Amino acid sequence: MHYFSLSLRSARKFASRCICLAAVISSAFLATSAPSLAQLDIVSRDLYTERTRNEGNLISFCLRPFGPIAAFEAELAEQIGKMLLTEVRTYTLNPRSFPVRPSIFDYYFGLTDDQMFIMMAQNCDVVLGMHLSAASPEWLRLSRPYISANVIGITRDPALKSLEDLGPNIRLGVHGQASGDAALVSYFNTQAKGTTPERVSFRSNQDLFAALSSDQVDAALIWEGALMAGTDGNPEGYYPMARLPFPVDPIGVSAAVRIEDRFLGVLIDEALNALDENGTLVEMGLRHKVLWSEAR
Incomplete structure (x- = not known):
């Protein structure tokens, strides 16, 4: 196992100089949005009170409150702390x-971008659970993914072994406007008219599963983490189809730090690289039933 010597004090001092600016910006946001934030019960401290973050080598992580990935990420925070030889503190959000x-x-x-900004100003250095996309706030630095889960073809009929086996009488479910759906539509446009299955779009992975x-669709393109969540990690009776005949990027889940904490971000990346190289990330994904061994 690789270990890294950690000296976060220089990063903390730099971050402490930036926190005053964060408080000013955050207070301006609260002036226009205080009622809605109060209802969401996310702000637990006075934003006008400076949080120096001069806490030695301690790293604080914000975590999601539920689901298989939440358990994975709670352990991941501890694993990162061990890699970086530093103390870890976690802050789990209230579901409300x-x-x-x-x-x-x-x-x-x-969370909204504004809520994320306030949460990081007050409670944590690192947020676990960010998805890299064009919509990511520009003031965040995202790490390399620590979960990379596939969009897979899945069916309850073992006779349907590949997408090519799905004729026009077959109903194929998709998560509408997700990456797998966009790739599927492009693929269908290259096929002869009347030869492709009926595409049925759903608004969420939960509805798709x-x-x-319930056999409303014969097959589905679904994120493997959603399949594992829906089956409590035991997808018996569900069969993976052969590799899709078009590329779909895996869904990556990353850690985020504020852009001014780039030194900390580099350390997080180094720790994740080491946990990847020694097989810990995949082992954790399988053990926490986020990843499906059949899709590896």
Whole structure:
């Protein structure tokens, strides 16, 4: 196992100079949005009180409150602390803090950008559970993914072994406007008319899994983490189809630090690289039933 010597004090001093600016910006946001934030019960401290973050080598992590990924990420915070030889503190959000409560089928964290800014100013150095996308706030630095889960073709009929086996009489469920859906639509546009299955779009992974499990659709393109969540980590009776005939990027889940804490971000990346190289990340993903061994 690789270990890294850690000296976060220089990063803490730099961050402490920035926190005053964070408080000013945050107080301006509160002046316009205080009622809604009060309802969400996310702000537990006075933003006008400076939090120096001069806490030696301690790293504080913000965690999601539920689901298989939550258990994975709680252990991951401890693993990162061991790699960096530093103390770890975790802060788990109240489920009421989310404007739209995520489900165990989701991989995204679920807070607004403004809520994320306030939470990091007050409670944590690192947020676990960020999905790299064009919508990521520009003031965040995201790490390399620590979970990389696939979008897979899945069915309850073992005779349907690949997407090519799905004729026009087959109903294929998708999570609408997700990456797998966009790739599927592009693929269908290259096929002869009348030869492809019927595409049935659902608004969430939870709805998609429910349709597949109740045979409303014959097959589905679904994020493997959602399949594992829906089956409590035991997808017996669900069969993976052959590799899709078009590329779909895996869903990556990353850690985030504020852009001014880039030194800390580099250390997080180094720790994740070591945990990847020694097989810890995949082992944890399988043990916490986020990843499916059949999809590896």
